[in-house]
Amino acid sequence: MRQIKILTLLCLVSILNTSCFEDNDDNQIAASSISDFVWKGMNVFYLYKDNISDLANDRFTSNAEYAAYLNDFSSPESLFESLIYQRETVDKYSWIVDDYIALEQQFQGVSTSNGMEFKLFLQPNSSTDLVGIVRLVLNDSDAETKGVQRGDMFNAVNDIQLTTANYSSLLSASNYTINMATYNDNGTSENADDSVESTGESISLSKIEYSENPIYYTNIYEVNGQNVGYLMYNGFTANYDTQLNSVFANFKANNIQHLILDLRYNPGGSVNSAILLSSMITGQFDGEIFSTEQWNSEFQAALENENPELLINRFKNNDDGTALNSLNLDKVYIIATDASASASELVINSLDPYINVMHIGSYTTGKYQASTTLYDSENFSREGANPNHTYAMQPLIFKSLNKVGNTDYDNGLTPDILIEESYLNLGVIGDVNETLLATVLTDISGATSKLSQLKSSSKTAFKLFKDSNNMERFGNEMYVDKTLPSNILNNTLFE
Incomplete structure (x- = not known):
């Protein structure tokens, strides 16, 4: 099938927005160029490629058979959906869009x-x-x-x-x-x-x-004579990394002894922002392994052979040359709930081997896979994207493991202190009497009797049906914009 992939990459796009294929009789067969892009991108990058027989490299014996296969689908969306592995239980997060402009804006924190x-x-x-x-x-x-x-x-x-x-x-x-x-x-x-x-x-x-600033609220409290920093952070958005660093500069200037990171409604976002945040919390682990990546077997082998360092994400001490305001903490309190997903879970899981992570709240979403945006271009990048359409894919491409290999937390990460918000008495974010914040402040103060009272008052009378984040197509994304060396990508495409 590799020869067929070469032909489809070199084939010219006709005015009917179709790709041409040559069968053994040199007869051209029409198939949607968008569907061609969908199959090729999934064949190269999809995390669960090994589990989808239609993505096997030897799936087609001729260009004619490949073209007939593509033409059998009514739309690029139906082809894409047919290639998803266990949509209801395993891959709930891969998507295809017909407007990548809106997708790009959402990743920058801009949405309607x-x-x-x-x-x-x-x-x-x-x-x-x-x-x-x-x-x-x-x-x-x-x-x-x-x-x-x-x-x-x-x-x-x-x-x-x-x-x-x-x-x-x-x-x-x-x-x-x-x-x-x-x-x-x-x-x-x-x-x-x-x-x-x-x-x-x-x-x-x-x-x-609307452009959402993920830094929703910050404060510094005094507990037993010690300064406690509090940050409610609602999305890992790269555009606000500099402002996030300024928040930590203020924490550092006020000599906080404890940090409460509130991720209760944070659905995820940029992996790099997760690394930067974790590096600001710590600082003493610069250059050490933050997380590792596991791709599909073919891409994993290519990365291991060519440059295994690309599979490792490391703690940092700067953001594009700007020094990080790191706190060098050996303990952090993280508020997380069933609405905390992907990059939020990445921070908890990746910090856990290094420092004492106190997870307060409930079980998290359970999303440990990352995705990337694939465009209809020769190397799937934005540059050179097919001008005849604005389709793009956001498939899962790897799963994240922490330093000791922990991953596959399908049921979410387990809290150290299990306590739920009472939706009949939510309280005010940042108020010391708000249930989840009060729980952390109580644990810091050591008032165990009050902690028991908070736990008993956190029951809810409702059965959850839907979270508004889950009603958004890209509500729970963990994405990367990693640039792969051209030699690795070319070897994978043309070997």
Whole structure:
């Protein structure tokens, strides 16, 4: 099949946006150039290539058979989906898009948003009706301007009851009105007679282009005479790495003895930003292994043969020449929940062999794979991308392992202190009485009796249905923009 791949790379694109193939009779057979790009990119990079028989190098015996295979799919999306390994359980995160401009903007922290993050729960005693509870209102967003607050409850959109059947269409609109609600426990401790009731109030929201600063909130608290730094960090966005370094400069200047890193709603992002953050927390491990990568067997072998260092991510002491403000801590408190994914989990897992990582919250998402953006160009880079379309792929390309090889945490990372937010009493982010922050501050102070009280008060009466991050296609990404040496890529493509 390698010979076929050479032919398809060299083949000219016709005005009908098709690639040409030559069979043994030298007859040209038409197939979508986008589908050609999809198969080639997945064949080279896909993490689970070894598990997909249609991606085998010897899958096709002729160009004609290959072209017929591509033509059998109704769209590039259907071909891509056919190549995904166990979509429901293993690879839930590979995507194809028809507009890579929007994808690139999202990775830079720019998206269309009203700034309201929420969770949807099944209403008490119902298997279909939903209630939404606002968990976070983004700074300087439309939702903040309109007065939406953390903990607000809504049970309808545009005066239509939210259900498991209509939630997506109602909440994906650019403009909608949330109808506010309240929870009535009828004065009992049992859930059987609980209900969600409308208040008659409503708030109209609009999604606009929004650049989210992942540095949501920082503070310094005093506990038992010691300074405790707090950072709520909601996304690993490279554009804000310099500002993140400034936050740590302030922590360093204030001689903090403890650090609380709040990743409770952080869905992930740039691997490099995760390395920089971890290096700011520590500093004493410059040059040592932060994480290693495991690609598909073919690409793994090529990297090991040509340059095995490319499989290793190391702690750093600078960001493109700018010194990092590292704290040299040997212990860190990390707040993480089921909404903490990918690069957030990478930080926890990769720091764990080096320092005492106290994970407070709940089990994390369980995403240890990274992806990259593939374009329809000769070497799959942005440069030279096919001008006739804006399709791009974001397939999983490797899984991350920490220094001692820990990976495959499908059920998430296990907390050291298991405690959940009560969605009927979320509290204010940064307030010392907010449940998760209070738990960490209590552990630092050593007040064990108060810790027991916090744990017992963290129960929720709801059954989770959907997280707003999971409603976004790229909500839980861990991505890399690593440039592979041309000799390795060429050897893989043309061997």
